[in-house]
Amino acid sequence: MAWELTDDLESFMTVAEAHLRSRPVEHTVLLTLVETLRRRGLTAYGKEAPVFGAWRDHNGVVSGVLLQTPPHPVLFGEVPPSAVTDAVNAFGGRSLPGVNLPVPLVDLFVGPWVARTGATPGVRMRTRLYRLSALESPSGSTRPGESGDRALLLGWVRDFLADIGESVEDVEAVVDDALADGVVTLGLAAGAPTSMVMRTLPSAGVVRIRYVFTPVALRGRGYAGAATAAACAAALADGASEVVLFTDLDNPTSNGLYQRLGFRPVQDRTVVTFG
The missing domain is CATH 3.40.630.30 (Gcn5-related N-acetyltransferase (GNAT))
Incomplete structure (x- = not known):
C-alpha cells in the first residue's frame, strides 16, 4: 500500500480516472481541476508543476487520490484513513502550504505532519458540499x-x-x-x-x-x-x-x-x- 506521486497528468489519469469517476459528486473539484489543467496547461493555477497522487490498496487497486496545484493546499479525494497517514511519509522532504480533507480525516494528516515538520497549523476554511x-x-x-x-x-x-x-x-x-x-x-x-x-x-x-x-x-x-x-x-x-x-x-x-x-x-x- 503506497502513494504514487507524479507530475504527469495523463499517467495519473490512466491509473486514477476510474476511481475519480466512481464518486463524481465527492470528486467534483478534482475532476474539474484536471479538465482545466488539460485545457489551459499545467501552469493554470501557478508557476510550479502540479503534484498528482494515486494510492493503491493491498490488492493493487487505486482507492485514493490527491492533487496539489502549488501554491494551493493538497486536495485529497475520497481516501481510506490508512492512505492519509501514508501521505505524511509520501510528502516527506517537501514543503506543503496546507491540506484539504474530509473532516473525519484531518487530524490523521495534520498531527503527524506538525510533529514531523514543526509547522504551525491553522484552520483556513470549513466547507460543506451540497447536492x-x-x-x-x-x-x-x-x-x-x-x-x-x-x-x-x-x-x-x-x-x-x-x-x-x-x-x-x-x-x-x-x-x-x-x-x-x-x-x-x-x-x-x-x-x-x-x-x-x-x-x-x-x-x-x-x-x-x-x-x-x-x-x-x-x-x-x-x-x-x-x-x-x-x-x-x-x-x-x-x-x-x-x-x-x-x-x-x-x-x-x-x-x-x-x-x-x-x-x-x-x-x-x-x-x-x-x-
Whole structure:
C-alpha cells in the first residue's frame, strides 16, 4: 500500500480516472481541476508543476487520490484513513502550504505532519458540499452571460475572490472560458445585472455551481437565489445528472439560501494551512 506521486497528468489519469469517476459528486473539484489543467496547461493555477497522487490498496487497486496545484493546499479525494497517514511519509522532504480533507480525516494528516515538520497549523476554511435534491425556484429575472458582460464579470470575479480570501492565477481565462462555454447566469433588476453565478461543464455527469456573487449594495434582495436556481435549471436541462456546490460553513446566509433552493448536505471538509 503506497502513494504514487507524479507530475504527469495523463499517467495519473490512466491509473486514477476510474476511481475519480466512481464518486463524481465527492470528486467534483478534482475532476474539474484536471479538465482545466488539460485545457489551459499545467501552469493554470501557478508557476510550479502540479503534484498528482494515486494510492493503491493491498490488492493493487487505486482507492485514493490527491492533487496539489502549488501554491494551493493538497486536495485529497475520497481516501481510506490508512492512505492519509501514508501521505505524511509520501510528502516527506517537501514543503506543503496546507491540506484539504474530509473532516473525519484531518487530524490523521495534520498531527503527524506538525510533529514531523514543526509547522504551525491553522484552520483556513470549513466547507460543506451540497447536492441538489429537488430544485425550488424563487421568482426573479435572469439571463445568460454574454460577451458584452466581460468587463463586469472580470470585476465581479476579482471581488468574489477578495471576499473569500482566494486567488486565481488568470482571472481573464476564468471569465473567457465561462463565456465561451455558456455557463454564466446573471440576476437582473430592471434589465440591469445584479448578481453572477457560474457553473462548471459536466464532468462524469456532475455540474458544480461556483462564483456566486452579488455586490454588497445589492445583497439581501434575492438576486443570487434567482440566478443560482436558473443556473441549476440550465445545468439539468443540458443533461447534468447531479448539481452540487460548496459553501463556507461560517456563512449562515449562504447555507440557508442553498437549503431553501433544495440542496442537501453531503460532506464537510476542512482546509488547514501550515505556517
